[in-house]
Every structure is written in structure tokens, then in C-alpha cells.
Amino acid sequence: MTTDYSSVTNxxxxxxxxxxxxxxxxxxxxxxxxxGERHVINNVSLxxxxxxxxxxxxxxxxxxxxxxRTLNRMHELIPNAGLAGEVLxxxxxxxxxxxxxxxxxxxxxxxxxxxxxxxxxxxxxxxxSGLRLSGRHSRNEDELVEQALTRASLWNExxxxxxxxxxxxxxxxxxxxxxxxxLALSPxxxxxxxxxxxxxxxxxxRIEETISEISQSMTIVIVTHNMQxxxxxxxxxxxxxxxxxxxxxxVEFGETNQIFRTPRDRRTEDYVAGRxx
Amino acid sequence: xxxDGDKITRVDLFASKSRRGDRVFFGFAKAAAYFAFSLVxxxxxxLSWRSASTFKEQGFSFVTGSTWDQATNTxxxxxxxxxxxxxxxLALIVAVPSSIAVAYFIEFMAPARIARWATxxxxxxxALPSIVIALWGAFVFTPVAASWGRLLNQYFGSIxxxxxxxxxxxxxxxxGGWILAIMMIPIITSVSREVISRVDKxxxxxxxxxxxxxxxAMRRVILPTARGGILGGIxxxxxxxxxxxxxxxxxxNLIFHVNIVRILENRGGAVAPMIASYYGExxxxxxxxxxxxxxxxxxxxxxxxxxxxxxxxxxEKKMAS
Amino acid sequence: xxxxETAEFGPVARPAEATPWRNRSTSTLTSIxxxxxxxxxxxxxxxxxxxMPGATAxxxxxxxxxxxxxxxxxxFVGGRRGIPDAILTVFVLVLVxxxxxxxxxxxxxxxxxxxxxxxxxxLFYDSTYVTSATSLDYGGxxxxxxxxxxxxxxAALVTIxxxxxxxxFLTETRSPMRGPVxxxxxxxxxxxxxxxxxxxxAFFVLSGFSKQVGxxxxxxxxxxMLPTVARLSEEVLKLVPQDLRxxxxxxxxxxxxxxxxxxxxxxxxxxxxxxxxxxxxxxxETAPLLMTTIPGDxxxxxxxxxxxxxxxxxxxxxxxxxxxxxxxxxxxAALVLLILVGIIFTLARIFGKxxx
Numbered sequence: 001m002t003t004d005y006s007s008v009t010n011x012x013x014x015x016x017x018x019x020x021x022x023x024x025x026x027x028x029x030x031x032x033x034x035x036g037e038r039h040v041i042n043n044v045s046l047x048x049x050x051x052x053x054x055x056x057x058x059x060x061x062x063x064x065x066x067x068x069r070t071l072n073r074m075h076e077l078i079p080n081a082g083l084a085g086e087v088l089x090x091x092x093x094x095x096x097x098x099x100x101x102x103x104x105x106x107x108x109x110x111x112x113x114x115x116x117x118x119x120x121x122x123x124x125x126x127x128x129s130g131l132r133l134s135g136r137h138s139r140n141e142d143e144l145v146e147q148a149l150t151r152a153s154l155w156n157e158x159x160x161x162x163x164x165x166x167x168x169x170x171x172x173x174x175x176x177x178x179x180x181x182x183l184a185l186s187p188x189x190x191x192x193x194x195x196x197x198x199x200x201x202x203x204x205x206r207i208e209e210t211i212s213e214i215s216q217s218m219t220i221v222i223v224t225h226n227m228q229x230x231x232x233x234x235x236x237x238x239x240x241x242x243x244x245x246x247x248x249x250x251v252e253f254g255e256t257n258q259i260f261r262t263p264r265d266r267r268t269e270d271y272v273a274g275r276x277x
Numbered sequence: 278x279x280x281d282g283d284k285i286t287r288v289d290l291f292a293s294k295s296r297r298g299d300r301v302f303f304g305f306a307k308a309a310a311y312f313a314f315s316l317v318x319x320x321x322x323x324l325s326w327r328s329a330s331t332f333k334e335q336g337f338s339f340v341t342g343s344t345w346d347q348a349t350n351t352x353x354x355x356x357x358x359x360x361x362x363x364x365x366x367l368a369l370i371v372a373v374p375s376s377i378a379v380a381y382f383i384e385f386m387a388p389a390r391i392a393r394w395a396t397x398x399x400x401x402x403x404a405l406p407s408i409v410i411a412l413w414g415a416f417v418f419t420p421v422a423a424s425w426g427r428l429l430n431q432y433f434g435s436i437x438x439x440x441x442x443x444x445x446x447x448x449x450x451x452x453g454g455w456i457l458a459i460m461m462i463p464i465i466t467s468v469s470r471e472v473i474s475r476v477d478k479x480x481x482x483x484x485x486x487x488x489x490x491x492x493x494a495m496r497r498v499i500l501p502t503a504r505g506g507i508l509g510g511i512x513x514x515x516x517x518x519x520x521x522x523x524x525x526x527x528x529x530n531l532i533f534h535v536n537i538v539r540i541l542e543n544r545g546g547a548v549a550p551m552i553a554s555y556y557g558e559x560x561x562x563x564x565x566x567x568x569x570x571x572x573x574x575x576x577x578x579x580x581x582x583x584x585x586x587x588x589x590x591x592x593e594k595k596m597a598s
Numbered sequence: 599x600x601x602x603e604t605a606e607f608g609p610v611a612r613p614a615e616a617t618p619w620r621n622r623s624t625s626t627l628t629s630i631x632x633x634x635x636x637x638x639x640x641x642x643x644x645x646x647x648x649x650m651p652g653a654t655a656x657x658x659x660x661x662x663x664x665x666x667x668x669x670x671x672x673x674f675v676g677g678r679r680g681i682p683d684a685i686l687t688v689f690v691l692v693l694v695x696x697x698x699x700x701x702x703x704x705x706x707x708x709x710x711x712x713x714x715x716x717x718x719x720x721l722f723y724d725s726t727y728v729t730s731a732t733s734l735d736y737g738g739x740x741x742x743x744x745x746x747x748x749x750x751x752x753a754a755l756v757t758i759x760x761x762x763x764x765x766x767f768l769t770e771t772r773s774p775m776r777g778p779v780x781x782x783x784x785x786x787x788x789x790x791x792x793x794x795x796x797x798x799x800a801f802f803v804l805s806g807f808s809k810q811v812g813x814x815x816x817x818x819x820x821x822x823m824l825p826t827v828a829r830l831s832e833e834v835l836k837l838v839p840q841d842l843r844x845x846x847x848x849x850x851x852x853x854x855x856x857x858x859x860x861x862x863x864x865x866x867x868x869x870x871x872x873x874x875x876x877x878x879x880x881x882x883e884t885a886p887l888l889m890t891t892i893p894g895d896x897x898x899x900x901x902x903x904x905x906x907x908x909x910x911x912x913x914x915x916x917x918x919x920x921x922x923x924x925x926x927x928x929x930x931a932a933l934v935l936l937i938l939v940g941i942i943f944t945l946a947r948i949f950g951k952x953x954x
Binding site for chain 2: 691770
Binding site for chain 1: 609617
């Protein structure tokens, strides 16, 4: 099983890639992931600077979704999950002993591929559901609901029917509701797992606009299959790959423009040119 | 490849043979379906017709009176109706939390192997014949439950529920309630588990991603979403509880005196065991009264079951959308 | 916490410690350990000291102690937020334990009390000349076993084609009656067994058409088995992929042949499971048998005449006899009944797992 890995350079630790003086807000170090005995993510190290957008691209099945689930400690909910390495949030390892995963998730939110608003709750209830589920209270709930929905670009469309069931919204609206739901918790990081892949192009554009806006005050990591989307919204891009039955790893990581226009690795070049994937 | 000399019989386009086969086949299927469909009505109408004289003679007091006397031709079953309800309520107090707990345990707490084993165990409980549970209830459980009754009376005897003027704790509705709970738990658990497992895993993931704890996810997401199905399961359990005969016959005394509150005393009632118990010595008018009781019982369980079916079907449709 | 520094580019074997979320500080571990052990020990000691019966100790002492302990331990892990979780966990585990204890008690007692009576002779001799005082070395349940097999067998023989027929109607036709038939049949699963017995009794015996004989019991059981078999057949037949039907029809098969030669074999294991589950339900029914048959002591192979004993009515009869030996016979018969149900159930599981 000989594969040519000679062109892989461990780009992640080259800090000159990033804007000067910006510290890594969220960082994965030497991360390995197993499902049972199967090794699925191999020694990934990535840094996500504060208030930037990082896109994770790569063919399906190479571990991108699994990877982001290690960042907010959702991975451990899967039976037989295994992990080695560290995930540092503001310098602190989120997998440290006695760190409450609930606290991690309140700081690092997640939006899923298929919009999943809670069907038994109203629109307003959905926005507040994060607070209720974690047992927190807000002094002014109405203000919070309005803020969250505005940031998610949904306020104008639903402000007259906050009491309507969440199921009455279209797919794109539901996804923005899910974004509002996560934003209501004021996380510092928002993880997005292919948030637009189940939506129509119109909704996709709205959500990309939302991402641009909120990225001014939070760090965003977005998994996407859509390379044009990656180029549109992200500052950095990481290219994941998994060959044959081998675990996934990061081939190249750098500024988005550089990855797409002048990729350093032959495989990255092949992928962004559409020769495979 | 066909060679000269091969003879394949051409099928005339209008050959009737296959159409006949299909007619018989679907004819039988239709007959079976209509037979099954009409059974409910057949049973109900026939029993009502056969017991019409009772309803005419006893009038409304059939269900509001408390006397059963063959000599004076008075047949009134209210204590039995009330008794059935009391038993079902007592059973639900125990059965509902236990069933939901077991269902939650299997779906969200237990590791895969234990979960599968527990599911099999619950199905096994459901398969236990009621006479086996009746035997166990009469000979093994009754002394234990009677001692609990005595203890309850000792410490909480001031509350009307736990008073006992007779100092006999055997064959009380309290004991019957426990036995009925044991019979209802498998059904409620089974349906609840099925419904809880159908809650979209993405919803549960979403709630954890929002910082939910086990308890808050259960309370605010899982239970509300599965509520309809669980209710349907409870109703199915109630249906079974109303119809249970032998297990109740072996564990409580059937007394024609309405007893709602004194559950520790040895007098209770239930319609199904009453029918089984009095049928031996009944002659014509009494038999008609027993049939009438059967009509009432059937009517009640039909309503409960139809409601349950409706709710379960509706909640399944909602979750699929 | 292991950091694998040397990255190999092929798959790496999972190290022994790969679940960092399970690491806890010593204080947390101690509190969890104490919370698991202390309440049990304390409750035990208190119960001993005050000579409390088991159930009281459980409810009044152990559960509150365990709740407090679990809640305290939870605060080490998750702060105040963790307390409802701890309470939920304790309640769930306690209730699950209780259900397990009940089931265990039923099975254990059944085996313990029934095994006395069980013997080769018990299985192969009937109760002719046996009284409530006859020693357990004589007599048995053979007639009851035969009776059960005959009564249940006849019921099954008639119910199976009918039930599958209903399933066919619900899945293979486009009749507008499908909705009502499905609804009514599903509601019929709740028919109280005593009402079924009452109906058959009134319909056939009171009208003078027949005496109380074996086949009446089969009729009563049919009413109970049919809805279950019909409903489960429908579900199983619905699962057969439409492509199979289309393929059969494209080959020119008439619908009935398509059904028997393609669809039914594809659904075979599911149908068998449906039948077995329907059987398991009726094998243990007592009430309808009490009203439609009269149990006897001799073996009777004729369903149309004579006294017909079945396992449930045998149990009922001998419990009513009252003597200790009679009750032991009843327990023995109950054990035989349980074994029979167990066999049917295991067969249902085996067939349920097979894919054709």
C-alpha cells in the first residue's frame, strides 16, 4: 500500500499564513478519530483565527463532518467513538478532565445540513429553545428573539407570526431559523455542516450573506461541497482527502485565494479543477 | 432460441383462464376483509339483541345500581364498572412512569447489547399468558402486597385512601392494581419505545448541540415529539386493562358495593372477571344480564381502542412529515 | 490524553485510551464512587437497625439517599445543571430494576413451583382417576396439551388464510374500503377475550346449535387471533418492494400467481412471524375457553363432542380444587404452558431474522 505522500507539507503550523497578530481562536492539534477500530481521521491540525470564515472542502466521505463534530464535543455522543489529540478553544483544551461538554457547546454552536427546527415549538419557541434547553434565562426574551432573527436575516419575514409552528416555514426559512436558534446563545464559534446543500439557490444566497455578516463577530467553520460557495464566503480553506480505505487527512490549508488559484499540492489542484470529487 | 419444431402454445388474447384465477383470488381476499370488518358489528349487535331484555327491564339502573340478585331479578353492575376504572387508574399510576422509563432506558441509556436484550425481555413479558401472571399474583405476590398495604395503613392510615376498617389486606383493589400494572407495562413500553425511537435523531442532535442536558432534551424535545404515540400506547394498555379477566379474578374480591376510596380493603369489582365468575350459576335472566355487561364492556374497550388507533396513526403521520 | 506525535499515513490502530471525555478528576471520581456505593450500604444498615421490611427500606430510605448522592455527584461534573439529569437517571434505573425484578420473580417462581410436578409421566398421562388428593406420581396434563394443540390448531388453520386474505385486500387492491377495514381490524385487536367467549357461547350454545365443545373454543380464539394476523400480514406485505410485483406482471403472470409465486415467498418469514405472534397471544387465553369448553380428565381427540381440556382450563380447574397437591399440578401445567409459549416465541424470532 504505497502512496506518494512526499508532496504533503504540514502547512497548518506556518503562522505566516494568517493575518498578522491574529491568534488562533479555535485550534485542532494532532487530531485522530476512530469509529470503533476504524481510523477515520488521521493527524489533523488546523487553526481557525478569530472572526474569520474557514471552509472545509473535499470529496464526500473523507471525514469533514466527523471532524467538525469533534470541535463541539458532539462526536462523543456516537457509540464506540474514539479520539486522540487536542482541541483548543481560547487556549484551553475542550477535552480536559472536568470540562462540561454542555459549556463547550454553548460556546461553539452548530447548524446541520438538513434544517431541523423543533416541530412542537413555535418560531419564537425555537429561537429561545437553546436557552431553555440549557436552563438559562434572558431578562428580555422578546429583544433576544428579534436580535437573533435579525442577524439570521429572518426577522422581516416572520415578525408577524412568531407564534406560528416552525413547520409552516419554507426550507430556506427553516434553516435560517436554525441559525437564529444557535445565534441566540451568542456563541463565539459557529460550525456549519453543509448548511445550504438541501436548499434552493435563493435561500443559499441569503444564508451566505448572513454568514458574511455574522463572521464579523464570530469564528465560522463551514463544511461545503460547493467550491464556488467556499470561494465566496471563506477567508481560509482546508482541503480534506481520504484515499482508498485510509483515514482522512488535510492535504493543504491556506488562504482561500491561494488554495483555489495557486494550490501547492497536485491533488488540491486536481480537486478544485473538478478532475475528481 | 426457438427452433423449428418447438411448440409454444400461443395464448389467445382473450383467454379467460387467468381472469378466473384472479377473480377467485381477489374474491376470497374481499370476503376475508369484509368478514373481519363485519365481526365487530356482528358481535356487538348480536350481544345487544340477546341482552335487550335486560336493558329494557333494568333500565338505566343497570349501570347505576349496585344490586345483583337472581332471586329478585335485579341485575346492576355499577360497582363493577367503577371497580374496573379504579383498577385501571391505580395500574396507570405505576405503569406509565415505569413504561416510559424502560422505553427511555432502551433507546437512550443502555448500550446496544443491553438494549436489545431488554427489548426481548419486554416482549417476553407481553407474551406471558395472563393465567400464569394470575397464579403468580395469587400465590406469590399477594402476601407481599398485602404487607405493603398493612404498612401503608400503619403510617398513613389517616388518609382515607389508606384506611382499612376490616384489617384484611388480601384481595384488595390495591393488589389488583399492581397486577394490572404488570400486564399493562409491556404494551405501553413497546409502543412508547417504538415511538421514541422514531423521533428524528437529528432533532435530538440539534438539542444537544444547543447545550441540552439529558433531562432537558427528554423534557423539551423527545417527550413532546413522542407524546401522541405514547398516549396511544397508554390507551391500548387501558384497553387491555379493562378486558383482563383471570388475573383480576384471582387477586381481588368482587363485591357489589361501590368502593372507590378504600383501596386497601378487600372489596372491589371489575366487569370481565364478574362475567366469568357469575356465568357458572346464572340462569336465563342472569345470563342475559351477563351478556348485557359484556356489551357495556365491549363498547367501552372499543371506544378506547378506536381512539388509541386514531391517535397513534395520526402521530405517525405527523412524524413522517 | 495521548497525543500521537508520529503521524503515519496509513491507518493507525486505536490506542487503549481514546475516550478523553471519560477522564475525570479525582474529586469527581471519588464523588461518583461514593454516590454509587454509600446509599446502598447506608440503606442496608438503617434497614437492619430498624428491622424494616425490604420494600419500605427501598422506597423510604434507599431511593431518597441515592437521589441526594447522585445529585451531589452530578454537581461535581456539571454544576447545578446536572442535578435533574442525576435524578432522571436514578429514577429510570430504579424503575427498570423493579420491572426486571418482577419478571424475574414470575419466571423463577414458576420454575420453582412447577418443577415439582414436572416429569415424563406428567407430560404423557392425563387426569383420569386423579383426585385432588392423588399424589403427583400419578396423572398429568397430556389431555390438556392435546386439547390446547387441537383447539389452537383449528383456530390457526382457519385464521391463517383469512388473515393473509385481509392482508392481501389491504395491500393488493385499490378498494376504497381499505381505510375502514384497516381501522376496524386494528380496533378489533382490543376485543376483550371474555367478550369473545361470551359471543361464541351466546351464538352457538344458547341458541341450541351446539354443546360446549372444542371447536367453539377455536372459534372464540379465531376472533382474537384474526386481527393480529391480519394487521401484521398487511405490514409485512407492504414491505415487499413494488419492483417485484412489477417484474412478475411484466412476465405476464396473473395477479394471483404473482402473489403465490413471488410476493408470498418474499414475505414468507414475516408472515410466519405474524402467525406465530398471533398464536402466542391465544395459547394462554383462559376466559374464552372457560365459556366455550368444559374441561375433563380424559384425553379427547374429537373437537366436535365431549369434554375438552386445555392447559389454561386445566390450571383453572385444579386451582379451584384447592388442595396443595392440586395447586402444584396447576403450577406444573403453568410451566408447561410457559414452555410452549417460549417455543412459539423463539420460533417467531428465528423466522423473523431469516431473509427468506
